[in-house]
Amino acid sequence: MSAIDDGFRPPQLACAIARTNETTHDIIRSSFDRSPLFSGSIEGRGPRYCPSIEDKVRRFADRDGHQIFLEPESLTNALVYPNGVSTSLPEEVQLAFMRSISGLERVEIVRCGYAVEYEFVDPRTLSSTLETREIAGLFLAGQINGTTGYEEAAAQGLAAGLNAAAKALDLDSVRFDRRTSYIGVMIDDLTLQGVSEPYRMMTARAEYRLALRADNSTSRLGQQALAAHCVGDSRRAQIREHFEARGCSTWNMTPEGAADALYAPYLERQEREWTAVLGDRTVQIPANLDFRAIPGISNEMSERLSAARPETLDQASRVRGVTPAALSALYVAASRRAA
């Protein structure tokens, strides 16, 4: 996916798939009261997008099985990570349910699953450079800001690191915009809205997602990378060539290549819809509107909106955690109903 990919091809290992079954679920169900996630000894909400197996068995009771990816941990040892069965159940229950799975009858557990509850810093106390307002010069990135995920941590690490370096060197700060990067969407969401559950950067959170693509990353962020002095000589030359070839120095969402032309009508529609959302916040939301049925609105957004039941788009825009992308989809649905 990288614009500077030079053929990196790491050795590949087979990754098998296994599946839980009714026996597995019976074992898990009979031990619900022993899970700290359910017994009340852990109060925090787990990550929505990677629930524990006990959570999946309880929330999706109609399913007769859940997939497990058996991922080799290393090229040099025989350990396998069973992705999909994170759990906080007691050790003997873990062994019993794992051995109930076809293909894993003789499995040994080297390290048991566990749950941890951790504190985080309210990200609304950070500026968009990820510097804390309370302690100048202290920058925070990753899970400590209430996010979950490798990419979220890495992207914030980049933003916080660039800004810490810029501050130390007395250079301009580096701020990411929602219109030009997912990093911008995430930092904007975190620092303005805060988090009420572990935050994951879903593409659906970005109102400009059609324009945020791997194939135009140099156009979107190249100039910013040059200004932030964060690229080496060869990459700098490549970015300059890229802009010279296009005869422009900035990116303004107008079609510029083979790929942008392909998306052009959709980009234009996206821009039109978003301009309308910003311009007309008085749009009424019907009292019986089923948020779950609106295309483009995630479960998370429909839960927040259903709980708050805003009457206008303006009110919806002030519901905590509701993203601009969800507002845009809501605007389209509410306007259609009114028409």
Ligand SMILES: Cc1cc2nc3c(=O)[nH]c(=O)nc-3n(C[C@H](O)[C@H](O)[C@H](O)COP(=O)(O)OP(=O)(O)OC[C@H]3O[C@@H](n4cnc5c(N)ncnc54)[C@H](O)[C@@H]3O)c2cc1C
């Ligand atoms: C079992 C498991 C599976 C996961 N699977 C996925 C997945 O498939 N995909 C995904 O995207 N995310 C996954 N995650 C989430 C992801 O791993 C984390 O959200 C991410 O690694 C957080 O990165 P971070 O840099 O914020 O924190 P961490 O990676 O926790 O880094 C914090 C570092 O600080 C160090 N530290 C702590 N205290 C001190 C101290 N006092 N002094 C010095 N150092 C200290 C710690 O040792 C640690 O190295 C998973 C998490 C777990 C636990």
